Amino acid sequence: MRQAFIDTVMKILDDDPRSALVIAEISAEPMAKAFADHPDRAFNVGIREQLMIGVAGGLALTGLRPIAHSYATFLVDRAYEQIKLDLGHQGAGAILVSVGASYDGSTAGYTHMSPMDVALLDTLPGWRVHVPGHPDEVAKLLREAMSHDEKVYIRLSTKENSSAHEDGSVVKPGQGRTVVAVGPMLDPVLSATEGLDFRVVYTNTPRPLRVDGGAILVEPYLEGTSAHLGRFDSIGVKRVDLHRYGSPKDHARWHGLDPESLRARLTAL
Amino acid sequence: MTVAAVEPLLFRLTGDEKHAPSAHSTLDVLWVLYDRVLNVGPDRIDDPERDRFLLSKGHGPAAYYAVLAAKGFIPEEWLDDLAGPDSPLGHHPDRLRVPGVEISTGSLGHGLGLAIGTALGLRAQGLLTPRVLVLLGDAELDEGSNHEAIAFAGASYLDSLTSVVVDNGSTSHPWPHGLASAFTVRGWSAADVDGRDHEALYQALTEAHPGRPHAVVAHVERKGS
Numbered sequence: 393m394r395q396a397f398i399d400t401v402m403k404i405l406d407d408d409p410r411s412a413l414v415i416a417e418i419s420a421e422p423m424a425k426a427f428a429d430h431p432d433r434a435f436n437v438g439i440r441e442q443l444m445i446g447v448a449g450g451l452a453l454t455g456l457r458p459i460a461h462s463y464a465t466f467l468v469d470r471a472y473e474q475i476k477l478d479l480g481h482q483g484a485g486a487i488l489v490s491v492g493a494s495y496d497g498s499t500a501g502y503t504h505m506s507p508m509d510v511a512l513l514d515t516l517p518g519w520r521v522h523v524p525g526h527p528d529e530v531a532k533l534l535r536e537a538m539s540h541d542e543k544v545y546i547r548l549s550t551k552e553n554s555s556a557h558e559d560g561s562v563v564k565p566g567q568g569r570t571v572v573a574v575g576p577m578l579d580p581v582l583s584a585t586e587g588l589d590f591r592v593v594y595t596n597t598p599r600p601l602r603v604d605g606g607a608i609l610v611e612p613y614l615e616g617t618s619a620h621l622g623r624f625d626s627i628g629v630k631r632v633d634l635h636r637y638g639s640p641k642d643h644a645r646w647h648g649l650d651p652e653s654l655r656a657r658l659t660a661l
Numbered sequence: 662m663t664v665a666a667v668e669p670l671l672f673r674l675t676g677d678e679k680h681a682p683s684a685h686s687t688l689d690v691l692w693v694l695y696d697r698v699l700n701v702g703p704d705r706i707d708d709p710e711r712d713r714f715l716l717s718k719g720h721g722p723a724a725y726y727a728v729l730a731a732k733g734f735i736p737e738e739w740l741d742d743l744a745g746p747d748s749p750l751g752h753h754p755d756r757l758r759v760p761g762v763e764i765s766t767g768s769l770g771h772g773l774g775l776a777i778g779t780a781l782g783l784r785a786q787g788l789l790t791p792r793v794l795v796l797l798g799d800a801e802l803d804e805g806s807n808h809e810a811i812a813f814a815g816a817s818y819l820d821s822l823t824s825v826v827v828d829n830g831s832t833s834h835p836w837p838h839g840l841a842s843a844f845t846v847r848g849w850s851a852a853d854v855d856g857r858d859h860e861a862l863y864q865a866l867t868e869a870h871p872g873r874p875h876a877v878v879a880h881v882e883r884k885g886s
Contacts (some may be wrong), residue, residue, distance in 0.1 A: 412781075412785065432784065432785040437809070437813050438809075438812070440813060442805070442809055443806065443813055445774070446775050446806070447775075447778035448778060450777060450778020450780070450781070450782060453763070453779055454778075454785075455709075455783070455786070456784030457787065458691060471751050474774070477768055482764060482775070483757050588884055
């Protein structure tokens with residue numbers, strides 16, 4: 393997904409004179425061409441995330457459409473007040489694109505994890521959130537976000553589904569309870585529900601959220617992140633600092649998000 | 662019109678006739694900016710070619726509002742209801758409520774980053790005439806976000822940017838080699854001036870500084886003195 397994002401950003405910078413890119417060292421190397429070709433609209437501010445968002449806010453105030461990018465934990469957690477004030481409170485929009493979703497950076501430890509990014513953005517008004525589940529979904533979401541001036545968060549992950557899907561599509565029809573899988577949770581949900589009567593719906597756009605009451609929402613971020621938006625059951629990442637490394641697969645198991653645990657949790661609900 | 666014209670507006674705003682206008686540390690800097698330096702006007706608050714003035718230090722904006730009223734950006738009547746439930750004027754300015762206000766501030770350390778983004782955005786769109794001026798306080802420079810911004814602006818040779826730091830000695834931990842050194846070490850040019858001397862302020866704020874951003878440290882009386 394990260395490569396799909398980088399490829400699309402390069403094309404957007406080439407095609408759209410209103411586009412701008414701000415990063416804080418992360419992805420500088422694979423994006424080197426953007427800085428060489430568009431020094432007037434592509435900026436690497438160094439390891440300075442507060443400044444990255446401040447600069448994005450200033451660019452937006454002059455009428456440009458900034459894209460800011462880093463690890464979720466640096467982009468959202470660290471720069472939260474800049475997101476609140478330098479974008480939202482100014483009436484300025486931007487597209488924030490993160491990598492390192494939840495525990496993608498498991499071997500780096502908790503300092504590089506942000507399962508709380510969407511919950512943090514939920515404290516602020518007006519953020520649209522996209523959580524693609526496949527690299528082929530990234531370009532469309534990014535292009536769509538370029539077509540307006542709203543506040544958009546795109547959460548990229550190294551966990552991906554075997555194929556791309558449209559937002560809102562019914563991936564597995566059924567008469568039983570509806571399970572809404574967000575982004576990369578689709579494949580684990582499909583294996584978890586194999587042979588069971590669940591209806592599985594996919595979304596890569598959880599904000600604004602469209603989930604029917606009585607459904608089960610399976611989110612790749614903090615469990616209960618969406619609980620304030622309706623009456624449904626939530627499954628997601630547990631609110632715990634495990635102080636452990638290991639692979640993302642290990643963390644999925646520890647958080648009860650691997651297919652086997654999911655199957656047990658879904659049938660118990 | 663001289664800065665004396667702002668005096669009754671300040672009294673109207675604060676209801677405080679005991680303190681002289683000089684109690685407002687930013688008053689003279691703001692007056693010189695709006696009277697002689699900035700290319701702005703109430704009839705063109707959306708003109709892409711206007712200079713951008715960003716009040717980063719959003720605290721104590723009485724002098725700012727009074728100058729905006731004196732220059733016709735806002736009606737004088739607004740000054741009578743500071744921070745009332747329906748007042749566009751609060752103890753920190755809101756760009757979505759007050760014509761001519763470029764950024765909403767209050768939390769310290771946000772203006773310089775926004776100013777850099779503004780300067781870069783103008784340059785990217787071929788708007789090479791407008792200057793970006795940002796006003797900070799000496800204690801505001803405690804916030805680390807400023808130092809991210811100072812370092813990057815210097816390294817980017819951002820010569821459309823000027824910072825004015827009103828130094829009323831309010832930081833608990835002054836710069837050992839003077840506040841200007843925070844900028845010059847990062848490649849800015851800098852000038853120390855008397856923050857009450859209009860001519861000196863004008864010279865420092867209009868001085869050419871090709872190839873690098875410029876900082877003006879405007880020294881005023883110590884806070885509370």
